[in-house]
Amino acid sequence: DAGITQSPRHKVTETGTPVTLRCHQTENHRYMYWYRQDPGHGLRLIHYSYGVKDTDKGEVSDGYSVSRSKTEDFLLTLESATSSQTSVYFCAVSRARGAGELFFGEGSRLTVL
Amino acid sequence: QKEVEQDPGPLSVPEGAIVSLNCTYSNSAFQYFMWYRQYSRKGPELLMYTYSSGNKEDGRFTAQVDKSSKYISLFIRDSQPSDSATYLCAMSEGNSGAGSYQLTFGKGTKLSVIP
Numbered sequence: 001d002a003g004i005t006q007s008p009r010h011k012v013t014e015t016g017t018p019v020t021l022r023c024h025q026t027e028n029h030r031y032m033y034w035y036r037q038d039p040g041h042g043l044r045l046i047h048y049s050y051g052v053k054d055t056d057k058g059e060v061s062d063g064y065s066v067s068r069s070k071t072e073d074f075l076l077t078l079e080s081a082t083s084s085q086t087s088v089y090f091c092a093v094s095r096a097r098g099a100g101e102l103f104f105g106e107g108s109r110l111t112v113l
Numbered sequence: 114q115k116e117v118e119q120d121p122g123p124l125s126v127p128e129g130a131i132v133s134l135n136c137t138y139s140n141s142a143f144q145y146f147m148w149y150r151q152y153s154r155k156g157p158e159l160l161m162y163t164y165s166s167g168n169k170e171d172g173r174f175t176a177q178v179d180k181s182s183k184y185i186s187l188f189i190r191d192s193q194p195s196d197s198a199t200y201l202c203a204m205s206e207g208n209s210g211a212g213s214y215q216l217t218f219g220k221g222t223k224l225s226v227i228p
Contacts (some may be wrong), residue, residue, distance in 0.1 A: 004156075042119075042220035043157070043201065058215065090156050101147075102216065104156030 003027045004105035006091050012111045019078040021108050023091030025071075031094045032074040033058075033102065034066060036087040043090070049074055081112045116140055119202055119219030128228050132189040136202035136219045139183065143204040143217075146178045148187045151199045151221065160200070161187060192226045199223045 003026030013019055023032065034046040045058030047066040055066050063085060065077045078085055088109050092102040119136045126132055134148075145164055149157035161176040163169045163185075169176045175188040185204075189196055202219040 040220065043203075043216075043218040045215055048215075092156075101159055101162060102157075104158065106156050107154070 004091060004093060004103060006089075006105040006108045008108060009106065010109045012113065013081055014113055015082060016080050019081050019110065019112075021076040021089055021091075021110070023074045023076070023105060025074075025091075025093050027093070028071055029093035029095055029103075030071075031096075032068065033092040033094075034064075034074065034076045035090045035092060035104075036060065037090060037107075038087050046076065046089075078110075081110075083112050086110060086112045117202065117204060117217050117219045120222055121220055123223040123225060125225045125227060126192055128192060128194060128226055130192050130226070132187075132192050132196070132224060132226075134187040134189075134200050134202075134222050134224070136185050136204075137183055138185075138204055138217075140204070140206070140217070141180075141183070142206045143180075144207045145205040146176070146185050147203040147205075147216070148174075148176055149201040149203060149218075151201060153198075157201055192224075194226050194228050197225045 005024045007022045031050055033048040035043045037043050044060045046060055046064050047058055049055045049068045052068055067075045088107045090107050091105040094102050117138045148161040150160045151157040163176050163178050166178045166180045173190045177186040199221040201221045203216045205216050
């Protein structure tokens with residue numbers, strides 16, 4: 001158990017509203033990631049962080065922003081949610097970069113109407 | 114051609130069967146190969162982790178990597194109903210190169226083991 005908590009776990013919102021998903025970890029992992037999982041696409045990286053205030057874009061970053069002001073928290077923001085952002089969002093953490101041993105949270109299921 | 118190809122299934126087998134799950138890939142720079150297991154409405158969890166080519170065994174699970182053929186496999190012996198899940202392959206270039214932070218996942222194969 002990597003001590004990852006995602007909130008909220010479920011959210012329904014309207015198109016055009018802002019949404020923030022939170023990932024909180026208790027194990028002091030340096031690297032944190034946000035993925036989305038969609039049928040037919042699998043897991044795709046949105047943004048990642050390699051330290052406090054150090055973030056970069058992943059494969060599908062358009063329409064998303066992130067912030068990491070503390071080691072333990074990584075926030076994903078949808079500034080103006082669209083129906084195409086309906087998805088299950090997973091936070092993940094790792095101790096080392098690149099080698100692939102990720103620990104995932106339980107997921108946040110977002111529906112944009 | 115997608116970077117990682119994985120048959121989505123679904124795959125249904127009787128309890129006790131040997132299961133073979135496979136992925137092919139096109140990026141020859143991949144060095145680290147993983148299998149994740151994901152139960153319904155849960156996050157993926159790392160099941161097997163292999164560096165470069167070869168076999169790795171852990172209990173009923175065996176992971177094989179053939180870099181010359183760009184092909185990886187996961188075998189499950191004596192499959193159990195508790196093995197029913199979606200299995201995701203994943204690959205990484207490792208600690209160098211522009212892609213070093215990113216895993217590339219297959220789309221997952223849904224497995225059902227019938228008692």
